[in-house]
Amino acid sequence: MRIGIYGYGNLGRGVECAAYVAEDCELVGIFTRRDPKTVSSAFGTAVYSSEELSSMADSIDVLILCGGSATDLPEMTPELAEKFSVVDSFDTHKEIPAHFARVDAAARAGGRLALISSGWDPGLFSVARAYASAVIPNGCDYTFWGRGISQGHSDAIRRIDGVLDARQYTIPVESALRRVRGGECPTLSAREKHKRDCYVVAREGADLARIEREIKEMPNYFADYDTTVTFITEEELLREHSGMPHGGSVIRNGVTGRNAEHTHTVEFSLSLDSNPEFTGSVLLAYARAVYRMRKRGEVGCITVFDVPPVMLSPLSREEMIKSML
Amino acid sequence: MRIGIYGYGNLGRGVECAAYVAEDCELVGIFTRRDPKTVSSAFGTAVYSSEELSSMADSIDVLILCGGSATDLPEMTPELAEKFSVVDSFDTHKEIPAHFARVDAAARAGGRLALISSGWDPGLFSVARAYASAVIPNGCDYTFWGRGISQGHSDAIRRIDGVLDARQYTIPVESALRRVRGGECPTLSAREKHKRDCYVVAREGADLARIEREIKEMPNYFADYDTTVTFITEEELLREHSGMPHGGSVIRNGVTGRNAEHTHTVEFSLSLDSNPEFTGSVLLAYARAVYRMRKRGEVGCITVFDVPPVMLSPLSREEMIKSML
Numbered sequence: 001m002r003i004g005i006y007g008y009g010n011l012g013r014g015v016e017c018a019a020y021v022a023e024d025c026e027l028v029g030i031f032t033r034r035d036p037k038t039v040s041s042a043f044g045t046a047v048y049s050s051e052e053l054s055s056m057a058d059s060i061d062v063l064i065l066c067g068g069s070a071t072d073l074p075e076m077t078p079e080l081a082e083k084f085s086v087v088d089s090f091d092t093h094k095e096i097p098a099h100f101a102r103v104d105a106a107a108r109a110g111g112r113l114a115l116i117s118s119g120w121d122p123g124l125f126s127v128a129r130a131y132a133s134a135v136i137p138n139g140c141d142y143t144f145w146g147r148g149i150s151q152g153h154s155d156a157i158r159r160i161d162g163v164l165d166a167r168q169y170t171i172p173v174e175s176a177l178r179r180v181r182g183g184e185c186p187t188l189s190a191r192e193k194h195k196r197d198c199y200v201v202a203r204e205g206a207d208l209a210r211i212e213r214e215i216k217e218m219p220n221y222f223a224d225y226d227t228t229v230t231f232i233t234e235e236e237l238l239r240e241h242s243g244m245p246h247g248g249s250v251i252r253n254g255v256t257g258r259n260a261e262h263t264h265t266v267e268f269s270l271s272l273d274s275n276p277e278f279t280g281s282v283l284l285a286y287a288r289a290v291y292r293m294r295k296r297g298e299v300g301c302i303t304v305f306d307v308p309p310v311m312l313s314p315l316s317r318e319e320m321i322k323s324m325l
Numbered sequence: 326m327r328i329g330i331y332g333y334g335n336l337g338r339g340v341e342c343a344a345y346v347a348e349d350c351e352l353v354g355i356f357t358r359r360d361p362k363t364v365s366s367a368f369g370t371a372v373y374s375s376e377e378l379s380s381m382a383d384s385i386d387v388l389i390l391c392g393g394s395a396t397d398l399p400e401m402t403p404e405l406a407e408k409f410s411v412v413d414s415f416d417t418h419k420e421i422p423a424h425f426a427r428v429d430a431a432a433r434a435g436g437r438l439a440l441i442s443s444g445w446d447p448g449l450f451s452v453a454r455a456y457a458s459a460v461i462p463n464g465c466d467y468t469f470w471g472r473g474i475s476q477g478h479s480d481a482i483r484r485i486d487g488v489l490d491a492r493q494y495t496i497p498v499e500s501a502l503r504r505v506r507g508g509e510c511p512t513l514s515a516r517e518k519h520k521r522d523c524y525v526v527a528r529e530g531a532d533l534a535r536i537e538r539e540i541k542e543m544p545n546y547f548a549d550y551d552t553t554v555t556f557i558t559e560e561e562l563l564r565e566h567s568g569m570p571h572g573g574s575v576i577r578n579g580v581t582g583r584n585a586e587h588t589h590t591v592e593f594s595l596s597l598d599s600n601p602e603f604t605g606s607v608l609l610a611y612a613r614a615v616y617r618m619r620k621r622g623e624v625g626c627i628t629v630f631d632v633p634p635v636m637l638s639p640l641s642r643e644e645m646i647k648s649m650l
Binding site: 100122126130136258263264274278285288309313321322324325 | 346425456587605610631639
């Protein structure tokens, strides 16, 4: 399959890395809205201006969209889904139904297949929720994120006056995780589920007490959580906090039995050294599915719920039955 | 969907329990090779002789086959797949391709859809292996079972002279589990992965030392494992070991990055109070998928790899997108 990558930030690089090692995949090019001369590929992939994309529709089987969910994808995915089969990682949960409808209309108009909201959450975590709730309908669901870097929360800290740089780790509260893993179905507030750990580089002479207060009182982002703020040097930030680890767990506790006397716990968890590289790998697997399902004649918008596992694997169905079933 | 259950042992009762609470499911009857008068349903489901089944093909949408993999299913599934859409839990891993071929031929001849090897292993664990290997192709896989009752190993102990009853727990070796969860890819022998814990009720006056030796030296079943044998009374066995808990974990460690410098761990784990009730719930979810996929015109034999998550859920696709994606 011939793959194009649209957008070359962390996620675009992650997809490139995955495509580079996949044997069934030819990487046609990276498409950027920046000047292509200023962008150099880590793996020597050709870099084109996004304006050249429309003339290359015949040489790309699936275009993987690596823009952000806030402003890029809401426009990018519907626009490109008319000319290309696409995969995106749109992750603004409450906007997904509206995004789905727009992308579906565009893909149908162009006779293409589009898969939205891939990655790990939404994506593999959604799949885990679907399987777990289908097999034990009578139960309760929990998602814990972390320990991992939240880009949005790190950015929010960086916007505070006097802050030069920052990293924020989202961390599940151990005692909550233990209760849920033990089969309980507690009602948990935001504060009871996650805590937030911030590493901040402040400008020399900045009022550290004010910065710490502004972080801890920031509505939505930090006010509802137990938050720790640690001021460190830029060197320490680069040395200790330049990775992009993430992960988390989807846990469902459900009951069966005449009197609901048997409890079952289903857990799917991820521990990732590099969030963008793992997400890029997931996007490439779903691009493979889109490629195959389009060849079978499917059009419109689909999600991870519509994709059978057999479509994701580079192995044949027979090999999968033999080696994994 | 109208469901029939063929075979009424522990698994058949587990399916009945799941079908009883599923709102989209009508339980037509239990079919048994025993005298139906000797079988009484826990939920008041009608019990028929298996001989009556052939006249009821029009009133059953999916027949769930709850026989054993050793002798029942190899004959039962191909035979019934010609007249019914069926789901089975055939779990003799190395015989699956041959079973698949026989069932596929029968289902195609009759224009039916059959799904084999459902449950949790094979079944949900297979699905977990498929997703994990598709998204991180460069990696290693591990499956740990337990802590849980192994029926086959318990039966093997019961066949020893002087043994009245026995329960065998398969238990993952903690240190191995910890290494794998930590991202390592060690080569592990059978002994290094699992240990076996046996609770045995011996006949009065039996030679306990001989029984213990015969257990520990039994080839395939125990000789390759660290095995503990504890002699207990029948009362204690019934009081402490009459449940059927099981579970386990599928773990894949994989790497990404230019120099494979980033490690990712994907884990799917189950902790089950009742193995047959959970397995029965999984079989019912896959029966729902068979019902829907048959209506879409699919015939032949399929496995869990062919089923998209959307087919398993009692929720609509729109509800799933809204609540789980």
